[in-house]
Amino acid sequence: MSERTLDKAYEPTAVEERWGAYWIDNNVGAPDLSSGKPAFSMVIPPPNITGALHLGHALNSTLQDILARYKRMTGYNVLWLPGIDHAGIATQNVVERQIAAEGLDRHKVGREAFIERVWKWKADSGGTIINQLKRLGATCDWSRLRFTMDDGLSKAVREVFTSLYAEGLIYRGDYIINWCPRCHTALSDLEVQFDEKDGSLWYMDYPLKEPVSGMTHLTVATTRPETMLGDTAVAVNPDDERYKALIGKTVVLPFTGREIPIVGDDSVSVEFGTGVVKITPAHDFNDFDVAKRHDLSAINVMDIDGRMNENAGPYAGLDRYAARKKIVADLEEAGLLGKIDRHKLMLGECYRCSTVVEPRLSKQWFVKVEPLAKAAIEAVESGEVRFVPKGWENTYFDWMHNIRDWCISRQIWWGHRIPAWHCADCGHVTVDTLDPASCAKCSSVSIEQDPDVLDTWFSSALWPFSTLGWPDKTEELEAFYPTTVLSTSFDIIFFWVARMIMMGKKFLGKAPFSDVYIHALIRDAQGQKMSKSKGNVIDPLVMIDKYGTDAFRFTLAVLAAQGRDIKLAEERIAGYRNFCNKLWNLARFTLMNLGEEDIDLSIEAPLNMADKWIMTRRSVCINEVKGALDEYKFDEAGRALYRFVWHELCDWYVELIKLDLRGEHGPERKAASVHVLLTVFTDILKMLHPFMPFITEELYSYLPGAGKSIMATEFPSAGRQYAEASDMEAVMDVIRVIRNIRVELNLAQDAKTDCICFANDGHLREVLEKSEEYIRLLAKVKEFEVRESSERPGNAASGIASGDNEKTVEVFIPLAGLIDYDAEEKKLRKELDKVVVEFEGVEKRLSSEAFVGKAPADVVEKERARLAGLQEKKAKLEEGIERIRSMKA
RNA sequence: GGGCGGGUAGCUCAGUUGGCAGAGCACAGCCCUUACAAGGCUGGGGUCACAGGUUCGAGCCCUGUUCCGCCUACCA
Numbered sequence: 029m030s031e032r033t034l035d036k037a038y039e040p041t042a043v044e045e046r047w048g049a050y051w052i053d054n055n056v057g058a059p060d061l062s063s064g065k066p067a068f069s070m071v072i073p074p075p076n077i078t079g080a081l082h083l084g085h086a087l088n089s090t091l092q093d094i095l096a097r098y099k100r101m102t103g104y105n106v107l108w109l110p111g112i113d114h115a116g117i118a119t120q121n122v123v124e125r126q127i128a129a130e131g132l133d134r135h136k137v138g139r140e141a142f143i144e145r146v147w148k149w150k151a152d153s154g155g156t157i158i159n160q161l162k163r164l165g166a167t168c169d170w171s172r173l174r175f176t177m178d179d180g181l182s183k184a185v186r187e188v189f190t191s192l193y194a195e196g197l198i199y200r201g202d203y204i205i206n207w208c209p210r211c212h213t214a215l216s217d218l219e220v221q222f223d224e225k226d227g228s229l230w231y232m233d234y235p236l237k238e239p240v241s242g243m244t245h246l247t248v249a250t251t252r253p254e255t256m257l258g259d260t261a262v263a264v265n266p267d268d269e270r271y272k273a274l275i276g277k278t279v280v281l282p283f284t285g286r287e288i289p290i291v292g293d294d295s296v297s298v299e300f301g302t303g304v305v306k307i308t309p310a311h312d313f314n315d316f317d318v319a320k321r322h323d324l325s326a327i328n329v330m331d332i333d334g335r336m337n338e339n340a341g342p343y344a345g346l347d348r349y350a351a352r353k354k355i356v357a358d359l360e361e362a363g364l365l366g367k368i369d370r371h372k373l374m375l376g377e378c379y380r381c382s383t384v385v386e387p388r389l390s391k392q393w394f395v396k397v398e399p400l401a402k403a404a405i406e407a408v409e410s411g412e413v414r415f416v417p418k419g420w421e422n423t424y425f426d427w428m429h430n431i432r433d434w435c436i437s438r439q440i441w442w443g444h445r446i447p448a449w450h451c452a453d454c455g456h457v458t459v460d461t462l463d464p465a466s467c468a469k470c471s472s473v474s475i476e477q478d479p480d481v482l483d484t485w486f487s488s489a490l491w492p493f494s495t496l497g498w499p500d501k502t503e504e505l506e507a508f509y510p511t512t513v514l515s516t517s518f519d520i521i522f523f524w525v526a527r528m529i530m531m532g533k534k535f536l537g538k539a540p541f542s543d544v545y546i547h548a549l550i551r552d553a554q555g556q557k558m559s560k561s562k563g564n565v566i567d568p569l570v571m572i573d574k575y576g577t578d579a580f581r582f583t584l585a586v587l588a589a590q591g592r593d594i595k596l597a598e599e600r601i602a603g604y605r606n607f608c609n610k611l612w613n614l615a616r617f618t619l620m621n622l623g624e625e626d627i628d629l630s631i632e633a634p635l636n637m638a639d640k641w642i643m644t645r646r647s648v649c650i651n652e653v654k655g656a657l658d659e660y661k662f663d664e665a666g667r668a669l670y671r672f673v674w675h676e677l678c679d680w681y682v683e684l685i686k687l688d689l690r691g692e693h694g695p696e697r698k699a700a701s702v703h704v705l706l707t708v709f710t711d712i713l714k715m716l717h718p719f720m721p722f723i724t725e726e727l728y729s730y731l732p733g734a735g736k737s738i739m740a741t742e743f744p745s746a747g748r749q750y751a752e753a754s755d756m757e758a759v760m761d762v763i764r765v766i767r768n769i770r771v772e773l774n775l776a777q778d779a780k781t782d783c784i785c786f787a788n789d790g791h792l793r794e795v796l797e798k799s800e801e802y803i804r805l806l807a808k809v810k811e812f813e814v815r816e817s818s819e820r821p822g823n824a825a826s827g828i829a830s831g832d833n834e835k836t837v838e839v840f841i842p843l844a845g846l847i848d849y850d851a852e853e854k855k856l857r858k859e860l861d862k863v864v865v866e867f868e869g870v871e872k873r874l875s876s877e878a879f880v881g882k883a884p885a886d887v888v889e890k891e892r893a894r895l896a897g898l899q900e901k902k903a904k905l906e907e908g909i910e911r912i913r914s915m916k917a
Numbered sequence: 918g919g920g921c922g923g924g925u926a927g928c929u930c931a932g933u934u935g936g937c938a939g940a941g942c943a944c945a946g947c948c949c950u951u952a953c954a955a956g957g958c959u960g961g962g963g964u965c966a967c968a969g970g971u972u973c974g975a976g977c978c979c980u981g982u983u984c985c986g987c988c989u990a991c992c993a
Contacts, residue, residue, distance in 0.1 A: 312993075419922080423921070586941090774947080777950075882972090
């Protein structure tokens, strides 16, 4: 026994500090490679180096930590590998802002110096999130913390790039990509977010070079008039009767005078606008495809800032929106502007800075994903990778089947620089894992490395194996690849999960994980997305300070139902803070009774009914928790524990054994009760430990014979389930009925009443007689009597308890002279009404030939028994009402 | 436009192969009963979105309707 005494209420702060430090100092997350236990491994989705812990991280890390702790306690060799992502654009933005405050920009600072600044920033303030994860209690193996820009991981990146390039799966070329005019870089399709905006649809006339059957011009409809300067064709649907004849003819582009062809293309809708589309291959994805089909040239009319360039003639130098205004005005002046419709459109924005992106033609590096995607699709189809919940597999397939090549080059400085060197003499591109000294083709030393860096997600895609030492053949890779489960949120299935599967299949021949657990998204109590601008953000660290980490973790776990968003209200956390306190006080009660006198726990006293009941419920609870956790149903596991601890152990068992504990039934009985209480309490601590690691460590340390840490104990196994448990339930129901009557009669809290029970079953009568003490104690009963004949006593309030269907107990509370007959009658009638409705329902069902003939025999049997019970109950109530009426008269 | 999920108590949500509609919070009444007032006991509260269908029996399965949320898409 510890010398420490427990305060009346749980105070998390000191406990969390102490145990948090203990786990870190002993690096409890470290696996033992020589243990011979089966492996369980996870890689953490690496948070951005710029990030602070938000609810998404808190949820995901909590769930992963629950798995890690649970698996350790059930005999696995667990590796949970932590890390951080270098987050290219995000990090560069942060440091750019920093130097902007000094009146500099990155170009003035220079590439080398800028990158040094980023590393310095990382050293100073990067990775605070790691400490926040530790605060949450995450038992990662912190000795294996990885960063995507580490040497080892960079080596993996080069290996993969070189290999894919050699196979022709990485190529470079002029393609249209999403361009952020503020970040000055290409973005992948995924890095663009769409938002519906109000816009306009302008109708403008392009004159035909030569009139055709009376037509002098074509009217095109566009949402972006400024791009007309880059038009290289207009297109119509080849089946459109209005314009069919014009295909192959020529129009003259206003302002520039350029002559451009009219082409026929299926992608043009006959119904929309005028049925004529201007084609701007350099600034529109669809137009780019049309141009490829018709071999049209492309004219880029904007620069990297989104301003019009020298190809825009008189508009050169104007911002794209200023150019739009001016062009519309000029068209109007020239009499070429038709009507203007209001039009809703989806505008793409940069996911980092929300600037409207500009489709732009430029030279970029791409991964040819189709062959990679094929293997990745098969991995899921074959069941090698399983999504939980399964519904996400469809989302995954949809995307994978329609996947476009992945633009992997970014025109920024922070990231993995593309390992390609351009030769100034022969133009050859040398790609190698090591920096080459000369051109691989002509041996010229005038080579220069490609200025671009790789998309951040390129290194993330390698995360499950690069962190384990690949491309080297390491012990870790052998032991822990493929990992067991990846836990993440659905919004990065495409960014990350799919690409990891592709790369894992490609380079290791095995998908990087067998289960993908997709957790819910957290919203506020009203179901709104949390965002800084709405001011509805809940900061996990504030919640931890306020309610304690354990309460916070438990809340997240209980709300994490599969397939549904989480609406998080602060009151929920407060509720589970109360649960922590309940547990704390249960511990105080348990320890108090272990207390001063030495209880000989080795006495093997026989279990009584209450003991057998709680031991049975314990087994049920263990099965529920294990079953739920094995299926990633954290909410079910948490709820089962909550119910068992509070509503079964605390509300009932603790109350039932109080007489034992006072020693009223002798030392043996006391020892038995304490023994059972301690057993169940210890198991509860163990089962709750994955959810609430701090308080359970603390309370466990007070238990007699406790080891250093609860983490080293084994997760409980279910034991025997006793038939007597249902006897206990019947007694509990009688107690509930008496309590109910007492409240309805408005009796003083401490008033004692007598009680007479009639049971229609011999066994039940025995059980009740045996349980006299429980009933006296918990229902405040003075004289207690079990009678065989169902003769209703005179002045008495009554109620009926039902155990199993046909077994009923009629309960009477005699109250000489005190009874309010009207109230009693009203109460009985109300109860009778309920019973009658139920009775008639069952009777009707049983009288139906169809039911008796077709329903399974056990169902019919159950219904018959139920009917008999209801019949009994109904008769008793009717008799009771009759009796009351006669007494009234 | 296509796809996915959801609609169950005032609120947030469970609801197992179809077989007695549940929990937490909130609310109301009575209690500081020696583990816990961050607590205890008791109670009220439901047209399971709507309309059909299958079935002995539907919150659950099928069809349609409707509302909400999300993902996705080249009607310029």
